[in-house]
Amino acid sequence: METQVDEIAAGVYRLSTFTDAVAGGFTYNQFLVAGDDALLFHTGPRQMFPLVSAALAKVIPLERLRWVSFGHWEADESGALNDWLEAAPGAEVAVGVLGTLLSGADQASRPPRPPLADGEVLDLGGKRVHWIDTPHVPHGWDAGLLFEETTATLLCGDIGAHAGAVPALTEGDVVGPAATAEDMFGGTCLTAMTAPTVRRLAGLAPRTLGIMHGASFAGDGAAVLHALADDYDRRFQASIQAATR
Numbered sequence: 001m002e003t004q005v006d007e008i009a010a011g012v013y014r015l016s017t018f019t020d021a022v023a024g025g026f027t028y029n030q031f032l033v034a035g036d037d038a039l040l041f042h043t044g045p046r047q048m049f050p051l052v053s054a055a056l057a058k059v060i061p062l063e064r065l066r067w068v069s070f071g072h073w074e075a076d077e078s079g080a081l082n083d084w085l086e087a088a089p090g091a092e093v094a095v096g097v098l099g100t101l102l103s104g105a106d107q108a109s110r111p112p113r114p115p116l117a118d119g120e121v122l123d124l125g126g127k128r129v130h131w132i133d134t135p136h137v138p139h140g141w142d143a144g145l146l147f148e149e150t151t152a153t154l155l156c157g158d159i160g161a162h163a164g165a166v167p168a169l170t171e172g173d174v175v176g177p178a179a180t181a182e183d184m185f186g187g188t189c190l191t192a193m194t195a196p197t198v199r200r201l202a203g204l205a206p207r208t209l210g211i212m213h214g215a216s217f218a219g220d221g222a223a224v225l226h227a228l229a230d231d232y233d234r235r236f237q238a239s240i241q242a243a244t245r
């Protein structure tokens with residue numbers, strides 16, 4: 001295995017590790033936002049830390065990492081957290097209220113920074129990210145995402161996840177592959193709030209989607225998010241019908 005590095009928007013790097021051990025081919029992606037204060041979104045699984053940290057070191061020295069953030073607590077999102085905190089002594093965890101209070105205070109080897117409120121900005125110097133609470137979307141009570149404002153890049157975590165040996169960045173269809181992955185994994189928590197939450201993200205009009213598994217998308221991110229929301233809506237309605245049959 002090898003971790004590939006690609007700049008998907010100015011100063012936003014995708015670190016991607018492909019494995020054929022999952023779904024016949026699957027990527028684990030982390031995103032480095034290289035402001036003066038560098039931020040990593042997703043830690044990667046603990047077992048991939050040697051690969052992912054070596055990849056990040058090709059872009060910036062590990063010690064420059066200031067913030068480690070992720071969408072929710074789960075092995076691929078947060079598993080290598082303490083390895084990063086050890087490798088980057090100046091780094092702190094920056095996640096939302098529930099992620100900080102429910103898990104961060106216990107799981108992180110150093111106390112997290114005070115929780116990021118919904119909409120709160122972290123000014124990285126040359127890059128600005130803001131935190132968005134998305135409870136249970138795509139899964140996890142503590143779920144949230146980051147939007148990088150200077151490049152209009154939505155780091156959308158597992159939303160839009162798809163399998164396959166994919167390019168780093170595509171202008172092609174990611175909605176069809178995401179629906180196929182949803183059929184396969186059922187990874188999304190379908191509630192009445194799933195589609196409205198994804199539509200709210202479309203309101204950011206992202207030009208790049210940093211998808212955690214699969215290709216990143218360049219183009220009309222709002223259209224992709226609306227199409228994903230339509231698919232989640234259809235699945236939610238079908239689940240109600242199936243449950244009440």
Ligand SMILES: [Fe+2]
Binds near residue numbers: 072074077139158
């Ligand atoms: Fe996840």
Ligand SMILES: [Fe+2]
Binds near residue numbers: 076077157158212213
């Ligand atoms: Fe994930």
